[in-house]
Amino acid sequence: MSEKxxxxxxxxxxxxxARDEKIEPKDWMPExxxxxxxxxxxxxxxxEIVGMLPxxxxxxxxxxxxxxxxLLAKVQDEAGHGLYLYSACETLGISREELYEQLHSGKxxxxxxxxxxxxxxxxxxxxxxxxxxAAIINQVPLCNTSFGPYARAMVRVCKxxxxxxxxxxxxxxxxxxxxxEQKAMAQxxxxxxxxPSLMMFGPTDAESTHTEQSMKWKLKxxxxxxxxxxxxxxxxxxxxxxxxxxxxxxxxxxxxTGHYDFGEIDWDEFWxxxxxxxxCNKQRLEARVSAWERGAWVRDAAMAYADKQQTKKVAxxx
Amino acid sequence: MKKDWPLWxxxxxxxxxxxxxxxxxxxxxxxxxxxxxARDVYTRRNEGVSIWVVESKYITASNPADNGELFEPAQDKxxxxxxxxxxxxxxxxx
Numbered sequence: 146m147s148e149k150x151x152x153x154x155x156x157x158x159x160x161x162x163a164r165d166e167k168i169e170p171k172d173w174m175p176e177x178x179x180x181x182x183x184x185x186x187x188x189x190x191x192x193e194i195v196g197m198l199p200x201x202x203x204x205x206x207x208x209x210x211x212x213x214x215x216l217l218a219k220v221q222d223e224a225g226h227g228l229y230l231y232s233a234c235e236t237l238g239i240s241r242e243e244l245y246e247q248l249h250s251g252k253x254x255x256x257x258x259x260x261x262x263x264x265x266x267x268x269x270x271x272x273x274x275x276x277x278x279a280a281i282i283n284q285v286p287l288c289n290t291s292f293g294p295y296a297r298a299m300v301r302v303c304k305x306x307x308x309x310x311x312x313x314x315x316x317x318x319x320x321x322x323x324x325x326e327q328k329a330m331a332q333x334x335x336x337x338x339x340x341p342s343l344m345m346f347g348p349t350d351a352e353s354t355h356t357e358q359s360m361k362w363k364l365k366x367x368x369x370x371x372x373x374x375x376x377x378x379x380x381x382x383x384x385x386x387x388x389x390x391x392x393x394x395x396x397x398x399x400x401x402t403g404h405y406d407f408g409e410i411d412w413d414e415f416w417x418x419x420x421x422x423x424x425c426n427k428q429r430l431e432a433r434v435s436a437w438e439r440g441a442w443v444r445d446a447a448m449a450y451a452d453k454q455q456t457k458k459v460a461x462x463x
Numbered sequence: 464m465k466k467d468w469p470l471w472x473x474x475x476x477x478x479x480x481x482x483x484x485x486x487x488x489x490x491x492x493x494x495x496x497x498x499x500x501a502r503d504v505y506t507r508r509n510e511g512v513s514i515w516v517v518e519s520k521y522i523t524a525s526n527p528a529d530n531g532e533l534f535e536p537a538q539d540k541x542x543x544x545x546x547x548x549x550x551x552x553x554x555x556x557x
Contacts, residue, residue, distance in 0.1 A: 172527045221507070228504050232488040235470070241490055242467055298487070305508070447492035448466045454493065 162362060167293040170236035178362060181355070182292055183237050184253075185364060190230035191248045191255035195429050197223045199263040200272060208266060215312045216269065222309065226302045233294035249434045257415070258341050260423030267320055267327075267334035273313015275335075275342040275380065281306050282376050283346065286366035314383065321387045328389070335384065336392045343407075344415045346373040352412075377405050470519040471497040473504075475511035483515050491516075 154173055161168070168174055197220050204220065207213035231241055247253035258276055263269065284306065287299040320331040347353060347369040359365040367375075377396075384391050395408030417423065468490040474483035486505045491497035497516040506514070525533060541547050550557065 169527070171524065218507075221503075225504050225507060228489060229487055232470075235488070240467070241470075444468065444492075445466075447496065448468060451493035451496075452466075 159361075162291045165363075166291075167296065168291050169293045177358075179237050181358065181362070181364065182295065183234060183239055185359075186230055186234040186237075186292075186295055187239075187244050187247065188254050188256075190227050190234060190244070191253055192259065193223045193227035193230060194248075195255045195259045195433060197227075198429055198432055199259055199261070199425075200269060202263050203266060203269050206266070207269075212316070219273070219309050219312060222305050226298075226305070229298040229301055230295075233292075233298040236294045245437060249430070249437060251421070251430065254419065256345060257418040257423060258345050260418050260426045260429060261337070261341055262425050265330050265334060267317070267330040268338070270313050270316030270320060270331065271334035271338040273309050273311075274317055274383070275313075275338050276345070277306060277309040277313060278380060279342050279345040279376050281310060282372050287364075289363065289366065291363040317387055317389075321389060331387065332389045335389050339392050340410065340414075341418075343373055343377070343410055344418075346370075346376065348412070348415070374404055377407055381405055468492050471501075471516045472519050472522060473497075473501040474515040474517075475501075475505055476513040477511055479512060483513065486510075488519060494518075 155175055158168075158173065158175060158178075168178075200216060200220050200223075204213060204216055207216050231244060234244060235241060244253070248255070258279075263272070281303065284299055284303055288296055288303055290296045290299070317331050317334075320327040322328075350356060350368045350370045353369055356365060356368055360368075381391055381396065381398075393408045395406065397406050398404075399406045418426070421427075469492075470488055471491055471494075472488050473486045475486045476483045486501075489497065489500050489504055491500050494516060497518075498514055501514050501516055505511070537543075
């Protein structure tokens, strides 16, 4: 293809997106669109998969059968979300094995929030309430994104996500209505998860390198700062109902703007964790890689069995 | 021996009376496992009463680059639509 023809295709493509048309896997797309989507969708899939680890930590120690069943179902949902997203990503021409390889080698990133430890049961409540709450705000606009398979996967994910948040908030509510020790545990979890949750929306708009292009492709419909503000505005009143305090002395409702003003986020911490120096980065990746490697013989055995059955069927038919 | 599990497409009938609809895809070693995985991945909340799986390599798809010759000829055949025909207003039930 000549340079002029590609330029022409580019223009047609951008016009389609501007008209809110969806792009499907076999459609022509600029290489940068493909690469950006592989990066974002796979990062999203990896986050779902690694996200099972901090919560899985508490399944065997859930305080009741009701809580245990709910947590198991939630963790199973995260696995499902990872699988929807991996298959959406594969439609862009990358294999599942390559995607796993990128995660396991550290080449691909996942959400930094999962590099924090879950030290008490209240952390399971805080994750559902705050982390899933932030994820919902990030994900809802994606149901409308330009790449069809990603948008369809997100519709499914968003439908299932609301149970996650409600079960988390209910855990917090129960603790806050319990003994002083239980309430202190809920407060402690909020203290530790609040700031990392705000960081989930990514760097400030001024620092964000991908925002402009992603807005154009409808991979993003609101900026990081807008989404972060939305999260704070809807979460602070929920903390008030619990009767616990958001750990930010500068947090104050601004009558003029109708939004909460909030304190400075520790971006050094954010970049440290992104670069691999968070409290659990090493542990998370090791758990993931070890599960993959130790499961290899099962995958091979299943394939060998399938081949054998196939051979038998062919032999019988001939 | 190193062989990756093939890709399967999953179709689910959400209730009797409706057609199977494409839900997504997954990897599995064989058809039986593809069905079991499809149940776990795509029907955790009563989304279906019947599942079809087919290995993705068996699907032949049209190429969007051919959309012109495939679908445009239908555009100028407006006489296929009822509104093409002029009838007086007095004619009812037609």
